[in-house]
Amino acid sequence: MTDEEISEQVLWIALENAKKHSGPPNKGAVLGAVLAMHPDLKPKAKEISSLVSLSLKTVELMDESEKNEKLGYLDNKFSKNRISKSVKEKERRLPQLPFSEKGVVMRFAPNPSGPLHLGHARAALLNDEYVREYGGKYILRIEDTDPKRVDPDAYRTVLEDIDWLGLQITDVVYQSSRLSLYYENARQLIEIGGAYACTCDNEEFRLLKGRKEVCPCRSQSEKETLDLWDKMEEGFFKEGEISLRLRTQIDHPDPAMRDFPLFRILNSPSHPRVEAHLYPLMNFSVSVDDHYLGVTHVIRGKDHIANTCRQKFIFDYFGWQIPYYRHYGRMGIEGVVLSTSDIRKGINEGRYTDWDDIRLGTLRALGRRGITPAAVRRAVLEIGIGETDIQFSWENLFAKNKEIIDPVSHRYFFVPDPVAVKISGTKPTIAKASLQPSDPLQGSRNIAFHDTVYIPSVELNRKIEYLRLKDLFNILIKIEDGTISAEYAGNSLEEARSKKAPIIQWLPYEENVPCTLLTPEGVVKGLCEQGVLNETGKEVQFERVGFVKIDKFDKGEITAYFTHR
Ligand code: GLU
Numbered sequence: 001m002t003d004e005e006i007s008e009q010v011l012w013i014a015l016e017n018a019k020k021h022s023g024p025p026n027k028g029a030v031l032g033a034v035l036a037m038h039p040d041l042k043p044k045a046k047e048i049s050s051l052v053s054l055s056l057k058t059v060e061l062m063d064e065s066e067k068n069e070k071l072g073y074l075d076n077k078f079s080k081n082r083i084s085k086s087v088k089e090k091e092r093r094l095p096q097l098p099f100s101e102k103g104v105v106m107r108f109a110p111n112p113s114g115p116l117h118l119g120h121a122r123a124a125l126l127n128d129e130y131v132r133e134y135g136g137k138y139i140l141r142i143e144d145t146d147p148k149r150v151d152p153d154a155y156r157t158v159l160e161d162i163d164w165l166g167l168q169i170t171d172v173v174y175q176s177s178r179l180s181l182y183y184e185n186a187r188q189l190i191e192i193g194g195a196y197a198c199t200c201d202n203e204e205f206r207l208l209k210g211r212k213e214v215c216p217c218r219s220q221s222e223k224e225t226l227d228l229w230d231k232m233e234e235g236f237f238k239e240g241e242i243s244l245r246l247r248t249q250i251d252h253p254d255p256a257m258r259d260f261p262l263f264r265i266l267n268s269p270s271h272p273r274v275e276a277h278l279y280p281l282m283n284f285s286v287s288v289d290d291h292y293l294g295v296t297h298v299i300r301g302k303d304h305i306a307n308t309c310r311q312k313f314i315f316d317y318f319g320w321q322i323p324y325y326r327h328y329g330r331m332g333i334e335g336v337v338l339s340t341s342d343i344r345k346g347i348n349e350g351r352y353t354d355w356d357d358i359r360l361g362t363l364r365a366l367g368r369r370g371i372t373p374a375a376v377r378r379a380v381l382e383i384g385i386g387e388t389d390i391q392f393s394w395e396n397l398f399a400k401n402k403e404i405i406d407p408v409s410h411r412y413f414f415v416p417d418p419v420a421v422k423i424s425g426t427k428p429t430i431a432k433a434s435l436q437p438s439d440p441l442q443g444s445r446n447i448a449f450h451d452t453v454y455i456p457s458v459e460l461n462r463k464i465e466y467l468r469l470k471d472l473f474n475i476l477i478k479i480e481d482g483t484i485s486a487e488y489a490g491n492s493l494e495e496a497r498s499k500k501a502p503i504i505q506w507l508p509y510e511e512n513v514p515c516t517l518l519t520p521e522g523v524v525k526g527l528c529e530q531g532v533l534n535e536t537g538k539e540v541q542f543e544r545v546g547f548v549k550i551d552k553f554d555k556g557e558i559t560a561y562f563t564h565r
Pocket of ligand 1: 110300
């Protein structure tokens with residue numbers, strides 16, 4: 001890097017720091033950030049320190065718009081460094097994976113049973129982050145070999161959700177397209193004596209297994225099993241009549257490991273992608289795929305520990321190299337509905353509007369209420385891959401989301417439960433309010449005042465007489481015989497501040513739009529600025545209320561979802 005580039009980067013960090021504190025940058029913090037980004041410059045700390053002092057002087061001489069302009073330019077120029085900076089932060093958060101020197105092959109393997117939810121996001125993002133870090137392949141594997149758990153729409157919705165999450169998927173495979181690979185490997189497994197075809201009744205088998213006793217089918221020769229397997233492939237057997245089982249240890253201490261099934265027959269429902277009746281169970285298809293796709297590392301929840309043990313049995317039979325497994329703890333998520341079957345039932349019964357109903361924990365519901373994918377990523381990476389069970393923190397997700405949307409979301413007035421107040425003693429005027437106070441370049445909004453404004457009824461209940469209408473002027477409220485009126489009380493913001501007057505949002509009587517705000521506590525009806533009409537699908541801040549996502553404008557009314565304060 002040239003000296004000039006280093007000076008520019010120092011200025012960049014100083015400007016960022018100034019923006020963060022809305023004041024002069026902090027020298028120590030800027031120096032620390034520069035050295036964290038370029039540890040190689042540590043021996044030259046003295047020179048860098050004088051560069052920082054110089055930059056602080058430069059920043060001091062700039063006005064707000066110059067600062068913003070320069071910051072925008074430097075942000076663009078050094079965005080790559082920002083990525084490397086975030087890699088460093090991440091390195092501190094997520095532990096290193098062994099055997100990753102030559103890159104990794106990892107996978108995200110959802111069942112297409114419905115749109116993805118927060119639980120999926122953890123697996124998806126952790127694996128994604130490691131592939132970004134070490135390089136390699138990130139395979140999306142659609143695990144659709146159980147037609148009972150396939151929702152045809154989910155083939156589309158899962159991809160949409162993955163897109164929303166911003167996963168860097170390199171390959172996509174569908175298990176339903178790989179049935180012949182599973183059949184071939186089953187045949188090989190039978191040939192090496194690893195599996196037998198079991199015609200015992202399930203309950204009978206369960207009782208035998210509980211007593212560590214083998215079932216009569218286990219003594220089949222390879223030839224007998226192959227004959228039965230041929231018949232299974234041909235469709236000779238009906239659902240429930242036969243399964244292919246792995247020969248493990250019938251006296252294994254964990255009954256779940258004893259001769260578990262690998263394949264079963266299913267005659268209904270039909271599969272939306274293939275015509276089939278013989279399906280692998282997940283431990284077989286997952287093992288075969290992890291091997292043939294060259295998966296090196298598997299990061300998944302503790303609920304898969306038993307599956308990992310089962311899959312190791314299969315890997316051992318074939319003599320395949322076992323991937324590196326890591327199981328993270330359980331994550332409790334309160335306050336939203338996550339279960340795909342409960343959601344589907346709720347939608348069918350009309351209790352939820354759709355998969356993006358904001359009471360649900362689906363990613364599309366989060367997006368609809370204004371949570372950004374970047375915030376989900378930050379929150380999930382911070383949780384990490386620890387084995388301890390944890391409770392998902394909504395507060396933390398909201399804090400991360402605020403970091404992201406606060407600097408870019410436009411500000412507007414929303415007046416809940418509006419009350420009209422006529423103001424005497426002044427002339428019509430236009431208030432100029434900033435769209436984004438930290439960045440004047442984003443422009444401003446003009447709000448016309450004629451003679452009457454709407455203010456939130458709650459302000460009158462407070463019985464405070466002296467108020468400031470934000471970005472307009474101060475007023476004195478009078479309530480006489482139940483009639484509300486107000487008087488112009490000067491323009492001075494300083495005076496309002498010194499009197500500790502509430503500075504409240506307002507709207508012109510003539511120009512406003514009805515707005516319904518849906519919050520976790522219920523529906524709030526009110527009015528908002530007309531400018532909000534340009535913000536459909538975006539997050540904005542309703543000043544003094546909180547961040548909201550503008551959902552739609554329909555039948556003359558805006559609907560917004562409350563995101564967080
Ligand atoms: N399809 C499995 C699931 O969604 C994941 C399989 C795996 O991670 O090995 O639970």
